[in-house]
Amino acid sequence: MLRVGLSGGIGSGKSTVAGRLAEHGAVVIDADKLAREVVEPGTEGLREIVAAFGDGVLDEHGALNRPALAATVFSDADARARLNAIVHPRVGARTGELIAAAPDDAVVVHDVPLLVENGYAPAYHLVLIAHADVEERVTRLVGRGLTEQDARNRIAAQADDEARRAVADVWLDNTGTPDLVLAAVDELWADRLVPYEANVRLRRYTPVPPKVVPYDDTWPAQAARIGARIALAAGGRTVEHIGSTSVPGLAAKDVLDFQLGVASLDEAANLVEALAQAGFPEYAPGPAQDEPRDGGDQSDWLKRLHVGADPKRRVNLHVRVQDGPGWRWSIRFRDWLRADAQARDEYAALKVEVAARHVGDAGAVAYSESKDPWMHAATRRIEAFFGRAF
Template structure:
């Protein structure tokens, strides 16, 4: 089951995206609708709200007077937090109940306005944010009958666009052209969401493209790493001793393949094997591999690792699980820090990458051709740099 979270500020057009995804075949779970359901008449949720805020929040029929409640909570952050503590756990429980009843091959989209505020993003395979200009959002809310001052308060009470972007994998800009927005949703569905779901069903990660392409450094690589790290921490907890961004995409200014390399340090690889099912549920699938053996550590067993990839075709990542203080674990961190610190080494590595890219069209051939540079240059020079600077691998 592919789990997608859909978020966006009030008036951004999230409902339009949700409706289009539903038309395309997604099963949409609407958090706003559930927030009404869990405080409907005769529910214990409504009883909890009345117990906290008093009978004045009820209308003449005994139902929740949402306008009266809004006046209380939007003027008081403390009151809003107390209301959220009542409503949010019940909404999440109901959403889980609905999702658990769906078939394994379903694509489930949960419409969650407060995704960034509630910290739920790592629990989803893909997070989508819908954005619109602030003034356009205000116009839409006024057209719905909400006074401008109230609309401003509601917008400001939510996370900012920047805060939502921090936790989302996809940002859909909605400038007001509904057909254009729906077209981009369809493309996202066909090019990313459906293939992602197929990979999950088949238990496979998305491979890197066979055709080699090196691109200039991209600031989004750091955000993509953080998204993966949050998902991995959610699955493994303290069993992941460290989660580090490694490889070329972790070195600012260095050209790289569009693949995020991540190292997860563990006490033993048996721990990774114990988490295999949970990692698969989160979209990560893997196998046993070995790093290239170096003369100082000739035993291949010292270089064993678990290699995992992510199932999202729009966010290709390689996860290297290595035991703490193993030579491979240490070198991944050393190589990254050496290149970050030594501009000359970084430039030489970039030159070597470009020269090899000119010779090889396939990523596999290119990667194999780089190994002599690692063995003859990087290993020796990085370790010399570590001795000269006193560098040592961090352990926690």
Template sequence: MIRVGLTGGIGAGKSTVARTLTERGAYLIDADVIAREVVAPGSDGLAQLVETFGADILLPDGALDRAALAAKAFVDDEQRKKLNGITHPLVGARAAELLDAAPEDAIVLQDIPLLVENHTAPFFHLVVIVHADEGVRLARLTGQRGMPEDDARARIRSQASVEDRRAVADVWLDNSGTPDDLAAKAAALWDERLVPYERGVRTRACAPQPSAEVAYREQWPVDATRLTNRLRVLGGDKIADIKHVGRTSEVGAAALDVIELDVALAAGASAADLIDPLSDGGFPERSPGVHANADPGRAVTINLV
């Protein structure tokens, strides 16, 4: 099993990617759907909201009046924290239930609008960002969804920046073209990367690594940081330090397109302690003390020292 985090700014086209991957077999966990489910009529979540914000957040039929809730919950940080304190644990618990129910060979697609803002990117095997320029997104929101322009601009600018999204993106899907163009990119991602990646994690097989040098790429230190954050989550207190080493760490140097990381073990930890967590997280053991990538799209060598 692998977990793929899918996100992108409002109006970027995330739903097209989710639909395409789900049609090809992805196991979808949609945070927006769950968020509605946990406050449905008769739910404990709705009862907690009513107790906290009052019965006037309900419609005549007993369903949640989202506009009325927003008018009360978004007046200041204290009220917003009350709302999040109720809904976030419920959404997290339901997502965990669905994850536990996924098949062992699943490619789990978790559609999370605020993945970047919530700093959860390192907890996924892969993060897919769907992107479109602000002008394109604005036109879609005002034209296709009928959103007032001022509201659309405010929604766009309240979300994560392009730079923040690029920092956590393993895959960057540009959606400046047609929905069919984007769907084709998503289908290729499934066939060429996600399917072999899941198979590699499940069988603990390393992906092939490149054998020819390429010119220096400015993306290398960004990739190294993203991988380091993922390894820290996987290794926890068994890891003391991680350093980007080798030719890809030398600015301007040509090198094999392989990110090399030296992982210093914490006192009392051994390389054997990390075999299972690193392998399950996408980095199977290639040789004693050395792990590599199961992901065919991002070559990495991890030396446990």
């Protein structure tokens, strides 16, 4: 099962995106719809709302008068928090029931207006954000019967574009005509969501060739999103972005490397299933061997290696004993390259040259092995730089 979070500001066109995904076969769970269900007449949710805000939020039939309630909460943060405390737990419980009932091979799309505000992003394999310019959103909302001021108040009460971009794996611009965003959703479904679901379910990944590309300024933001997913799946353990993509300005393969800290390899083995379900299956069963950089015992450099299942975002996840030699070496190597421009330039030139000699995914191992002599020599330079051995 693939869990996809869908969000966007009011009037951004989330419903258009959700509808298209449903046409393709996604199981769409609409948080707004559930929020209405849990406060229908006769429910405990509605009784709590009346107790909190008074009979003035009911219409003549005893149902929730949504415009009256909205007028109260959208301009009052404390009132909005009281409402959320009543509605959100009930919506969460019902959402869990619907996800549990979905088929094992489903792409489950959770349409959540407050995904960003409530910090839900790390719980999904992928987050989609529908976007439209503010003035376009105001026009759409006025067309639905809101006053312009009410529309602007509702927009201002939600997360801004910067906060949404921080969690967005996919940014769907819906400012233009609907056919443009629908075409983008069609491509997303075929090229990413369907193969991603299969990879998660079958515990596999999509290989990438060892091609070195210029530094990408979006790598840190991508790493922050993915690192948060790994940390959540691993119960809050320490996650570090390492490798070439963690060094500003350094050319690199378009692969995000992380290391996850554990107390022992037994603890790492206990995390295999949780990481696989989160979209990071094990590369091969059992421990893997880091190349000892200090001439020490190979057993001190064991780890478990996982990879990302997302076909459009390759990830290597090294599960290492925290503060062990492999853990320390990776962090010091990263920090040395960040601080030493000459070393960084040397390493970039080496990577480009080696990648040119080892084309295709079959050359990935040879690519790494070809760098080993330089990496071993770098160990002595790193020790000298930090003034201590590993």
